[in-house]
Amino acid sequence: MIWDNFRIALQAIRANKMRSLLTMLGIIIGVAAVIAVVSIxxxxxxxxxxxxxxxxxxxxxxxxxxxxxxxxxxxREVTLTYDDGLAxxxxxxGLELFNPVFYRGEQTRSGDRRHxxxxxxxxxxxQEVSNHWVEEGRFFSELDLQRAARVALIGRKVIExxxxxxxxxxxxxxxxxxxxxxxxxxxxxxxxxxQNQDDFVLVPITTARDIYGVDAVKQLxxxxxxxxxxxxxxxxxxxxxxxxxxHRIAEGTKDDFRVLLQEELLERTGAILGTVTSVVxxxxxxxxxxxxxxxxxxxxxxxxxxTREIGVxxxxxxxxxxxxxxxxxxxxxxxxxxxxxxxxxxxxxxIVGAKAIPGFPPAHVPIWAIAxxxxxxxxxxxxxxxxxxxxxxxxxxxxxxxxx
Amino acid sequence: xxxxITELRKIYRMGEIEVRALDGVDLEVDAGDYLAVMGPxxxxxxxxxxxxxxxxTPTTGEYILNGHAVxxxxxxxxxxxxxxxxxxxxxxxxxxxxxxxxxxxxxxxxYARMPAAKRRQRALEALERVGLGDRVKHQPNELSGGQRxxxxxxxxxxxxxxxxxxxxPTGNLDSKTSEEIMGLFDELNASxxxxxxxxxxxxxxxxxxxxxxxxxxxxISDGRRNRTGARS
Numbered sequence: 321m322i323w324d325n326f327r328i329a330l331q332a333i334r335a336n337k338m339r340s341l342l343t344m345l346g347i348i349i350g351v352a353a354v355i356a357v358v359s360i361x362x363x364x365x366x367x368x369x370x371x372x373x374x375x376x377x378x379x380x381x382x383x384x385x386x387x388x389x390x391x392x393x394x395x396r397e398v399t400l401t402y403d404d405g406l407a408x409x410x411x412x413x414g415l416e417l418f419n420p421v422f423y424r425g426e427q428t429r430s431g432d433r434r435h436x437x438x439x440x441x442x443x444x445x446x447q448e449v450s451n452h453w454v455e456e457g458r459f460f461s462e463l464d465l466q467r468a469a470r471v472a473l474i475g476r477k478v479i480e481x482x483x484x485x486x487x488x489x490x491x492x493x494x495x496x497x498x499x500x501x502x503x504x505x506x507x508x509x510x511x512x513x514x515q516n517q518d519d520f521v522l523v524p525i526t527t528a529r530d531i532y533g534v535d536a537v538k539q540l541x542x543x544x545x546x547x548x549x550x551x552x553x554x555x556x557x558x559x560x561x562x563x564x565x566x567h568r569i570a571e572g573t574k575d576d577f578r579v580l581l582q583e584e585l586l587e588r589t590g591a592i593l594g595t596v597t598s599v600v601x602x603x604x605x606x607x608x609x610x611x612x613x614x615x616x617x618x619x620x621x622x623x624x625x626x627t628r629e630i631g632v633x634x635x636x637x638x639x640x641x642x643x644x645x646x647x648x649x650x651x652x653x654x655x656x657x658x659x660x661x662x663x664x665x666x667x668x669x670x671i672v673g674a675k676a677i678p679g680f681p682p683a684h685v686p687i688w689a690i691a692x693x694x695x696x697x698x699x700x701x702x703x704x705x706x707x708x709x710x711x712x713x714x715x716x717x718x719x720x721x722x723x724x
Numbered sequence: 725x726x727x728x729i730t731e732l733r734k735i736y737r738m739g740e741i742e743v744r745a746l747d748g749v750d751l752e753v754d755a756g757d758y759l760a761v762m763g764p765x766x767x768x769x770x771x772x773x774x775x776x777x778x779x780x781t782p783t784t785g786e787y788i789l790n791g792h793a794v795x796x797x798x799x800x801x802x803x804x805x806x807x808x809x810x811x812x813x814x815x816x817x818x819x820x821x822x823x824x825x826x827x828x829x830x831x832x833x834x835y836a837r838m839p840a841a842k843r844r845q846r847a848l849e850a851l852e853r854v855g856l857g858d859r860v861k862h863q864p865n866e867l868s869g870g871q872r873x874x875x876x877x878x879x880x881x882x883x884x885x886x887x888x889x890x891x892x893p894t895g896n897l898d899s900k901t902s903e904e905i906m907g908l909f910d911e912l913n914a915s916x917x918x919x920x921x922x923x924x925x926x927x928x929x930x931x932x933x934x935x936x937x938x939x940x941x942x943x944i945s946d947g948r949r950n951r952t953g954a955r956s
Contacts, residue, residue: 635806636831639835640799640800
């Protein structure tokens with residue numbers, strides 16, 4: 321019986337192809353919009369989540385905060401030093417590892433090819449703290465650090481840009497005015513929010529100090545690894561306290577440093593994406609409402625057109641409920657077919673959209689979004705199909721048979 | 725007794741005016757009978773037909789069809805009686821235009837909740853019976869008027885109802901085709917089907933074995949023609 325009704329519904333849709341398509345348009349647009357946005361947002365979310373997972377939620381970065389507009393910082397020399405990091409490790413609870421990072425933009429050169437990149441001077445715990453490891457070759461030894469050896473680890477992007485030839489390990493690379501021996505290649509990380517994560521040269525922090533001078537390493541980035549995700553908030557507070565004390569920052573004035581948690585970044589992007597999703601959700605519900613009214617309108621027309629048919633069906637034994645179910649099935653079928661077309665359009669739109677925006681990750685359509693779209697389409701069909709179907713079901717068979 | 729009607733009244737109110745469409749009709753029809761209902765327009769024959777066909781319920785009076793007291797039934801019970809006891813043939817055929825002959829004939833069986841395979845077989849048998857075994861996949865607009873009415877007859881027969889109810893079945897057909905359709909009815913009656921025929925044409929009514937005439941909602945004559953005798 322349900323199958324029969326479904327067949328009747330498809331027949332009716334096919335009999336009026338153009339009309340059915342126009343009727344479905346509201347649903348198609350609504351569903352396509354939601355799927356397109358969800359697929360792009362989810363693609364973004366998916367990539368961000370996996371990348372943060374890779375970094376680890378226990379990763380804490382502390383940056384010196386320089387802001388010329390801020391009166392609290394005016395006239396102060398903002399520093400963040402290796403000693404600050406050691407003091408934090410000594411006094412703050414909940415931290416496991418510490419890694420000082422010197423950072424500076426530099427020109428790299430190999431043969432006649434040049435490439436501007438980020439030079440990072442790092443300590444011995446860099447791999448563990450940032451969860452980023454050497455893939456080929458080796459990490460800096462203790463001896464490298466002690467002797468401020470001219471050795472470097474490079475990211476994939478640098479190899480690509482400078483078109484370095486095999487064997488890369490052991491070959492020389494000019495960074496700024498100094499020559500380094502490449503001893504390792506770091507694992508590939510890919511892009512994150514349009515930013516390449518593989519464009520860097522790592523050298524020992526002692527080497528950086530040697531080259532750029534003691535003053536240059538007074539503004540470091542201090543990286544910490546919390547002992548567990550639970551202690552991260554405590555660790556953040558304690559880092560703040562220790563640094564404020566060491567930097568003699570008075571009560572009520574702003575910090576001259578900034579503590580950045582991966583978790584916060586994740587939450588913040590999640591919140592933005594959530595807002596986007598709910599705004600689109602609001603727009604979509606209006607589209608679905610309009611689409612539903614369109615379906616109701618066309619179903620009322622259909623019921624009037626098929627009054628005779630309804631009369632015949634009743635004469636040969638159809639009950640009110642049979643007619644009701646038949647027309648409800650038709651309304652739901654229209655909205656489900658519309659939903660299906662909408663999902664396909666939205667999916668395509670998401671893929672094209674994600675490709676069109678540079679640096680965006682590929683679209684990702686989760687199963688729940690498809691289920692949700694179908695569910696909403698079905699609900700719209702039932703909701704707006706009920707009135708016309710009830711009208712059809714309550715027709716008097718004698719009047720219906722006589723209808724011209 | 726297949727049909728037993730006593731003191732049947734159907735009264736419509738149109739504002740202040742009371743219209744007595746049927747005003748105390750008594751009628752008994754035996755199984756296997758071939759009855760024609762005649763009368764001028766406004767005589768109440770359509771109303772009687774609707775009541776016999778369980779499309780409507782009387783204001784007062786009793787109607788017993790094949791043991792079912794129809795008068796007090798509700799909507800879905802009436803639908804069930806129409807489905808199992810009555811086969812309709814209409815003047816305008818009333819076939820579903822987008823469905824094939826086969827699907828049209830299957831329709832009553834769909835509402836009888838019969839499994840698809842059995843439904844199909846029964847519908848094919850009914851179409852064979854009316855001589856359209858080679859037209860089952862045709863849609864109504866690919867069939868002639870006579871063929872359409874044959875499909876309608878097959879649809880009426882398919883549920884093996886206790887009565888065939890035909891409302892001006894030849895009203896939209898030419899005289900030659902009319903004769904063919906009436907021949908089909910004669911055959912069906914001869915093989916045991918009870919037929920109630922509503923018409924205003926004497927030569928159509930002549931096919932029946934018994935004729936009742938209505939005027940102003942009452943039966944004014946009830947005549948039986950002897951089965952072997954000439955038409956009177």
